[in-house]
Amino acid sequence: MTRPVPDQQHIQSLDARTRDIFRAIVETYLKEGEPVGSRNLSRLLPHSLSPATVRNVMSDLEQLGLIYAPHISAGRLPTQAGLRFFVDAFMEIGDLSDEERRSIETQVKASGSGATLEHVLTEASQMLSGMSRGAGLVLAAKAEVPLKHIEFIQLEPTRALTVLVSQNGDVENRVVELPAGTTASQLHEASNFLNAHIRGRTLAEAKAEIARLREETRAALDTLSQDLVERGLAVWAGAESGLPARLIVRGRANLLENVTAQADLDLLRHLFEDLETKEGLVQLLDLAEDGSGVRIFIGSENRLFSLSGSSLVVAPYRDKDARVIGALGVIGPTRLNYARIVPMVDYTAQMISRILR
Numbered sequence: 001m002t003r004p005v006p007d008q009q010h011i012q013s014l015d016a017r018t019r020d021i022f023r024a025i026v027e028t029y030l031k032e033g034e035p036v037g038s039r040n041l042s043r044l045l046p047h048s049l050s051p052a053t054v055r056n057v058m059s060d061l062e063q064l065g066l067i068y069a070p071h072i073s074a075g076r077l078p079t080q081a082g083l084r085f086f087v088d089a090f091m092e093i094g095d096l097s098d099e100e101r102r103s104i105e106t107q108v109k110a111s112g113s114g115a116t117l118e119h120v121l122t123e124a125s126q127m128l129s130g131m132s133r134g135a136g137l138v139l140a141a142k143a144e145v146p147l148k149h150i151e152f153i154q155l156e157p158t159r160a161l162t163v164l165v166s167q168n169g170d171v172e173n174r175v176v177e178l179p180a181g182t183t184a185s186q187l188h189e190a191s192n193f194l195n196a197h198i199r200g201r202t203l204a205e206a207k208a209e210i211a212r213l214r215e216e217t218r219a220a221l222d223t224l225s226q227d228l229v230e231r232g233l234a235v236w237a238g239a240e241s242g243l244p245a246r247l248i249v250r251g252r253a254n255l256l257e258n259v260t261a262q263a264d265l266d267l268l269r270h271l272f273e274d275l276e277t278k279e280g281l282v283q284l285l286d287l288a289e290d291g292s293g294v295r296i297f298i299g300s301e302n303r304l305f306s307l308s309g310s311s312l313v314v315a316p317y318r319d320k321d322a323r324v325i326g327a328l329g330v331i332g333p334t335r336l337n338y339a340r341i342v343p344m345v346d347y348t349a350q351m352i353s354r355i356l357r
Helices: 008-012 016-032 038-044 051-063 080-089 098-112 117-132 184-198 203-217 223-237 252-256 262-276 282-289 338-356
Strands: 135-141 147-156 159-166 171-177 245-250 295-297 311-318 324-332
Touching: 016 038, 016 051, 016 080, 038 051, 098 117, 098 338, 117 135, 117 245, 117 324, 117 338, 135 252, 147 184, 184 203, 184 223, 252 262, 311 338, 324 338
Parallel strands: none
Antiparallel strands: 135 245, 135 324, 147 159, 159 171, 295 311, 311 324
C-alpha cells in the first residue's frame, strides 16, 4: 500500500498534544518494536487524554504520513518518514558514560599496538557490534600515500604484474593486460619513465602529472610504452570504480535476535545479500564524506541497503591530513537506539582518526 508523502509545512506546525502523542508512538516502537494502540497511549502520556481523543490525533498523524497501521485493528507504527522527523525534531543525542569512553579507548588503542590498520578496523567493527547489538561495519579504503617505485614483470605475452611500492613500504601487486606485441624492453622503458615522475607523489598526483606530460612524452615513448604507463597507474587506482575498498562486518547474528515474522526474515535476507555485494561499497564513503560528522540513514534513504529497509549510522575516519579514507558505523533494523549509537560511532571514528594521525 502506498503511504502519503508527508507535508512538511503541516508537520512543522503540529501542536504540542499531537507532538506528544507522536513522540510516544515512536519511543514505544524504538523500545519494544510493537504497534501501540490508543488505550495504551492514553496511559503513557504525561497529561490525561481519552482513548477517543488519542484516536483522532492518530488519524491526523496517519493522514500526514507519519504513522501507519500494519494490520487492521492494530495499533500504529512510525513510517520511515515519521522516524526521520523524530530523529530530526525530537531525538536528544545521549552522551557516552566515562566507562564507555574508557572501554572504546582501551579496545581501540590495544588493537592498534603494533597491529595492521585492517586489524584495528576489524576490532573496531567487532566492538561496535557488541556495544550496539547491531552489526558493526567498517569500510577500509586504500590511503593515498606517496609512491616510491613501480615495476612491470612480464608473466605471459599479454599479461604483466605491476608492482607499486609506497614510501611507507607497502607493496601493491596487480595484474595488467598488455597490448599485443609488448616487449621486455618496452616494459623496462615504461618503468623507468614512471619512476622518474612518480616518486614522492600520491597516485592522484602521479596521474595528474602523467596527463600533463602526455603530449611531451609522445616523442620520448613509443605507443606501446605510453599505453603501459597509463595502464600501470589506472590499474592501481581501481579504474572507474574509485579506490579499492573492503568491507569488514561483525555481528550479523545480532540482527537475527527477536526476529519472528517471515517479512522480517526476508528483509534480513536482502541485507545479508547487500553485505556480500562488493559493488557500491564506496557509496559508504560518499555517504560519510557528505557531512562533517555522524550521519543517520533510515530505510530507503540509504542507497546501499535500501532493499532491506535497514538503518545505517555512519561516520568517516580521517588520516593525518584530515582526508576521509574510510567509514565506520552500525547497521540494523529501523528501531535502532539512535540516541545511544550516534555518540558511540562518533567517538570510535575519532579514536581511529587519532591512531592514524
